[in-house]
Structures are given as structure tokens and as C-alpha cells.
Amino acid sequence: MSPKTLYDKIWDAHVAHEADDGTCLLYIDRHLVHEVTSPQAFEGLRLAGRSVHAPDKTIAVPDHNVPTTLDRANGIENEESRIQVDALDKNARDFGVHYYPVSDVRQGIVHIVGPEQGWTLPGMTVVCGDSHTATHGAFGSLAHGIGTSEVEHVLATQTLIQSKSKNMKVEITGQLMPGVTAKDITLSVIGATGTAGGTGYVIEYCGEAIRSLSMEGRMTVCNMAIEGGARAGLIAPDETTFAYVMGRPHAPKGAQWEAAMTWWKTLYSDDDAHWDKVITLKGEDIAPVVTWGTSPEDVLPITAEVPAAESFKGGKVEAARRALDYMGLTPGQKLSDIAIDTVFIGSCTNGRIEDLRAAAAILKGKKVKDGMRAMVVPGSGLVRAQAEEEGLAQVFIDAGFEWRLAGCSMCLAMNPDQLSPGERCAATSNRNFEGRQGRGGRTHLMSPAMAAAAAVTGRLTDIRELM
Ligand SMILES: CC(C)[C@H](C(=O)O)[C@@H](O)C(=O)O
Numbered sequence: 001m002s003p004k005t006l007y008d009k010i011w012d013a014h015v016a017h018e019a020d021d022g023t024c025l026l027y028i029d030r031h032l033v034h035e036v037t038s039p040q041a042f043e044g045l046r047l048a049g050r051s052v053h054a055p056d057k058t059i060a061v062p063d064h065n066v067p068t069t070l071d072r073a074n075g076i077e078n079e080e081s082r083i084q085v086d087a088l089d090k091n092a093r094d095f096g097v098h099y100y101p102v103s104d105v106r107q108g109i110v111h112i113v114g115p116e117q118g119w120t121l122p123g124m125t126v127v128c129g130d131s132h133t134a135t136h137g138a139f140g141s142l143a144h145g146i147g148t149s150e151v152e153h154v155l156a157t158q159t160l161i162q163s164k165s166k167n168m169k170v171e172i173t174g175q176l177m178p179g180v181t182a183k184d185i186t187l188s189v190i191g192a193t194g195t196a197g198g199t200g201y202v203i204e205y206c207g208e209a210i211r212s213l214s215m216e217g218r219m220t221v222c223n224m225a226i227e228g229g230a231r232a233g234l235i236a237p238d239e240t241t242f243a244y245v246m247g248r249p250h251a252p253k254g255a256q257w258e259a260a261m262t263w264w265k266t267l268y269s270d271d272d273a274h275w276d277k278v279i280t281l282k283g284e285d286i287a288p289v290v291t292w293g294t295s296p297e298d299v300l301p302i303t304a305e306v307p308a309a310e311s312f313k314g315g316k317v318e319a320a321r322r323a324l325d326y327m328g329l330t331p332g333q334k335l336s337d338i339a340i341d342t343v344f345i346g347s348c349t350n351g352r353i354e355d356l357r358a359a360a361a362i363l364k365g366k367k368v369k370d371g372m373r374a375m376v377v378p379g380s381g382l383v384r385a386q387a388e389e390e391g392l393a394q395v396f397i398d399a400g401f402e403w404r405l406a407g408c409s410m411c412l413a414m415n416p417d418q419l420s421p422g423e424r425c426a427a428t429s430n431r432n433f434e435g436r437q438g439r440g441g442r443t444h445l446m447s448p449a450m451a452a453a454a455a456v457t458g459r460l461t462d463i464r465e466l467m
């Protein structure tokens with residue numbers, strides 16, 4: 001048998017039919033659904049008089065449009081948002097899929113809820129009408145975003161038409177230095193490859209530094225594979241993965257667990273597998289980073305200065321000029337001198353318990369700088385409950401942070417949590433496009449520890465100063 005990558009193995013195990021041109025029909029193990037990209041898909045089924053093919057493999061949860069304030073049981077004010085959430089509510093119940101409504105403590109961001117509930121397992125194909133579905137690749141599953149017409153196709157047939165991507169290996173060797181996290185890895189990879197570097201590929205992240213990450217950290221890394229242009233990102237499962245999965249509500253149990261482990265233990269890339277592209281970074285060389293521009297590739301170590309547009313090449317010169325103008329930054333200015341107004345800790349990139357622990361560790365006994373707005377939005381109701389149990393919530397509240405309910409919140413401007421024009425935010429999310437967090441809002445992406453440090457000093461801050 002010819003050697004295979006992990007991606008090849010999962011792909012081959014799910015091909016139901018291959019057409020002459022190589023296009024395949026893939027079997028889908030898990031279909032995650034949120035309120036933004038599903039209303040038309042369910043409507044399509046309704047009009048065609050069809051049912052959901054595998055409701056037991058379909059999991060729905062509202063996240064993007066839900067308010068995160070404590071009074072959200074009073075309903076959603078914005079009409080468009082309310083219509084989407086109400087539609088998901090009705091569709092989930094009418095079609096009989098698994099559902100975590102806003103009132104359920106298990107509700108949260110779809111990419112946090114799936115793994116938490118044990119829906120996401122190694123070796124699976126996982127899809128969702130959402131680009132950050134790549135997150136689930138952390139379990140060694142093939143997980144990617146799909147469009148609304150594909151959501152309808154998967155609902156109706158539990159299959160998806162796909163062409164195979166190429167194989168890319170991103171290796172992070174050695175160990176990370178103190179203060180450096182999974183977020184710094186994933187941003188640094190995009191800094192090295194650019195936002196188109198992964199186009200046409202599925203990335204497998206490997207190497208000692210990746211192996212040393214917790215599942216939370218691995219999810220942070222895979223979450224941003226899409227920002228690097230890749231179809232998906234994944235990490236071979238190991239003891240860390242199995243320990244995380246074991247005992248979760250929907251993970252296999254008893255004899256089924258044993259059978260699953262037999263398959264899961266085969267999920268790695270063979271030694272002499274073929275890679276179409278290889279990138280290697282040394283763990284020791286990765287610094288705590290922040291973004292300065294309006295693309296996730298606009299990333300630099302916190303010790304650097306705002307770059308000049310002329311330091312780039314080709315079309316990037318104009319893009320950088322525009323980004324600097326939008327961000328209100330001057331070349332040569334030290335990144336650590338940039339004053340901020342707001343701190344947002346949350347999102348499917350960094351809204352898990354480990355992220356809140358890292359932020360709280362910095363904030364303990366400290367205060368948010370006067371005049372700033374700071375909020376923590378746990379990725380799920382269960383993350384919130386655990387953080388309360390561990391005393392983290394109290395640390396945030398004592399420091400002056402707002403302690404919110406679960407949702408996408410200020411990651412994107414689809415709910416009441418938004419930036420005003422010109423407002424500058426230290427954010428743990430994954431996108432810093434113009435207007436992403438609100439019209440005219442300025443976003444600097446970073447790790448939870450760095451965002452917490454920025455809340456204390458009121459400027460972008462090298463976390464190592466506060467350690
Ligand atoms: C709204 C949704 C379709 C979108 C995505 O696909 O990623 C959102 O989650 C985002 O992060 O921009």
C-alpha cells in the first residue's frame with residue numbers, strides 16, 4: 001500500500017463515489033448548524049417536502065446573533081437577528097435535530113460546543129456553514145466550512161460533493177518560549193505563508209511544539225487554518241486527544257470506545273507520505289505577536305515597530321498604505337506604544353477554559369486601566385460555569401471586566417457587542433478586516449494573555465513584562 005497522509009486516510013475512508021473527473025461524494029459524519037447560514041437550507045428542504053437525512057448527526061446551536069448580556073432572556077431587539085434565531089429554533093424542532101437553544105447551559109459558539117459535547121471525534125468528516133469549522137481538525141478530523149446550498153445538500157443526503165485538496169505540512173519544532181501560546185503559533189504561520197499560502201491545501205500541523213499543546217491550544221491553531229487560505233487544518237490524534245474525548249456526552253463508550261480506538265490509532269501520516277508543500281518554523285523563534293493591519297497576515301512580534309507601506313512588495317504596498325490609514329497608525333511607531341480603548345476576550349479561537357485561565361492569571365490582583373471597556377465572553381455556557389467554579393469569573397469581575405454569557409459577541413458585528421468608529425480593540429478573535437467588529441472599528445489580534453496585559457496597561461503590551 002502506498003504511504004498516505006492523515007488527510008488521505010480520512011478522505012479515502014469517506015468517499016462514497018468518485019466521478020471520472022475525480023470529483024467525489026464524501027460521507028459526512030457530523031453536520032453542525034448555526035442560525036446564519038441555515039435558514040434558506042431548511043426552507044429548501046421544506047419546499048421540496050424532504051426531511052433531514054440524519055438528524056442524529058446534525059447539531060444546531062444559535063451563536064452569532066445572540067446577545068451576551070445577562071438580560072438576554074428578554075429577547076433580541078434587532079429584527080434581522082431575531083428572525084434568524086427564531087428560524088433556527090423552529091427548524092431544529094420541526095426537523096428533529098439535536099438542539100442547544102439560548103436557554104440551555106450547553107449553548108455557545110458552535111465550534112466550542114461540538115468538541116465539548118463529544119460530537120467531534122478523530123477520523124470524522126465534520127462540516128458546518130461556517131469558515132471556522134477548521135477548528136474541529138484539532139481532533140484529527142477532516143473539518144471545513146460549506147456554503148448554504150451545501151448545507152441544504154448535507155441536510156438532505158448526509159453527503160457532500162468535494163474535490164481533493166493537496167497536502168501541506170506545517171511543522172513547529174522544539175518548544176515555545178515563556179509567554180508564547182498557540183495563538184502566537186497560528187498567527188506566526190499566517191505571517192510566514194500569507195493569507196493565500198494555504199490555498200488549495202489541507203494543512204497538517206505537526207512537530208514537538210504542536211504535540212505539547214493541549215486540545216484547547218490545538219483548536220486555536222486549527223481555527224485559523226482558514227485565515228491562511230487552507231481548506232482545512234488538522235492534527236493527528238494522540239493521548240492528549242483521547243483523554244479529552246473520553247467521557248464526553250456523545251463520545252463512544254465501552255466496546256464502542258475500544259472499536260473507535262482501533263481506528264483512531266491508525267490516524268497519522270505515514271513516514272514517507274508525499275507532501276506537496278512543507279513549512280517549518282522553530283518553536284523557539286516564535287514571539288508573542290500582534291496584528292497591526294487589516295489582514296491576519298499583518299502580524300509582527302510585539303517588540304517590533306509599525307512597518308512602512310514601502311517596506312512591502314507589489315500589491316501589498318497599496319494594501320498596507322490603506323491598512324495603516326484605516327488603523328490610524330504611523331510607520332516607525334512602536335507597537336507597544338499603541339493605546340487601546342477596548343479589550344475583547346472570547347470567540348471560537350480563544351473562548352475556551354484554558355484561554356480564560358491564561359487571561360485571569362495575568363489579571364489576578366490587577367485592574368483594567370481607567371476609562372477602558374473590557375469584556376470576557378466565554379465560548380459556551382459550560383465554559384462560563386467552569387470559570388465561575390474555578391474562581392476565574394471573580395478575577396475578571398474584580399479587575400473590572402464585564403462577565404458575559406456565551407456567543408460570538410464582539411468577534412463580528414452581528415449582535416449588540418460592537419466597536420464604534422475609530423475605537424481600537426485588543427481582541428482574541430481571528431479576523432481584523434475593516435469593519436469586522438463594527439463600522440470603523442480597529443482590531444488588533446493577539447493571545448488571551450496579551451489581551452489581558454493590554455487591559456491592564458491600556459496599550460498593546462509585551463506579556464513578558466507582566467510575567
Ligand atoms: C457568519 C459566518 C458565515 C462567518 C464564517 O463563515 O466564518 C462567521 O462565523 C465569521 O467568522 O466570519
Ligand code: SF4
Nearest residue numbers: 132347348408411412
Ligand atoms: S466566534 Fe467569530 S470566528 Fe467564530 S464562528 Fe463566531 S463569528 Fe465566526
